[in-house]
Amino acid sequence: xxxxxxxxxxxxxxxxxxAELAAMHAQTLRQYDRLGLVVPGRTQxxxxxxxxxxxxxxREVARMSADGISLPAIARIIELENEVAGxxxxxxxxxxxxxxxxxxRPGARVFAAGATGAVVTLRHGTRVRRATEVVLYRRPRxxxxxxGADPGSGSGSGSGD
Numbered sequence: 099x100x101x102x103x104x105x106x107x108x109x110x111x112x113x114x115x116x117a118e119l120a121a122m123h124a125q126t127l128r129q130y131d132r133l134g135l136v137v138p139g140r141t142q143x144x145x146x147x148x149x150x151x152x153x154x155x156x157r158e159v160a161r162m163s164a165d166g167i168s169l170p171a172i173a174r175i176i177e178l179e180n181e182v183a184g185x186x187x188x189x190x191x192x193x194x195x196x197x198x199x200x201x202x203r204p205g206a207r208v209f210a211a212g213a214t215g216a217v218v219t220l221r222h223g224t225r226v227r228r229a230t231e232v233v234l235y236r237r238p239r240x241x242x243x244x245x246g247a248d249p250g251s252g253s254g255s256g257s258g259d
Contacts, residue, residue: 109139109147116148120156127156135159135173 116138117124130136131146136155138146148156155176162172212218 104150106150109149109152111148111153113138113146113148116146116153116156119153120160122156122160130156130159133169133173135169135176 111119113124113127117127120127127136127138127146127148131138136148136152136159138148138152141147159172159176162175163169167175
């Protein structure tokens, strides 16, 4: 099994194993749990179970504590980091929804003929200079299209002969 297949949020480590992996005493993990710094999952019997993400958090708390940061300050830092992570997820989701909305909006893509005859994409709401004519092309409706035939599939010039 590779690291990519392991769910880092799965609460799989008992407190003794988590303490060893985090290079801490089990009592320290209990204290961090009481303070809300690193809150593990619980079994039905109430035993603590830590995930790989919890182990990383424990190591980070130990690093900050070794740097002289107080436990209440560490708790606030973790709270703010979690809030920032949530906000970043929200921003990504909103950006994707906005991209989807712009692509689905009727008239979102407008085309015109450039001076050389090339097709030019215009931004929605952009006005074309007066010297340029823009013609809206609408596919003609043919009676055969109502019967399920494809109007563009015929041979010839399309004049209906």
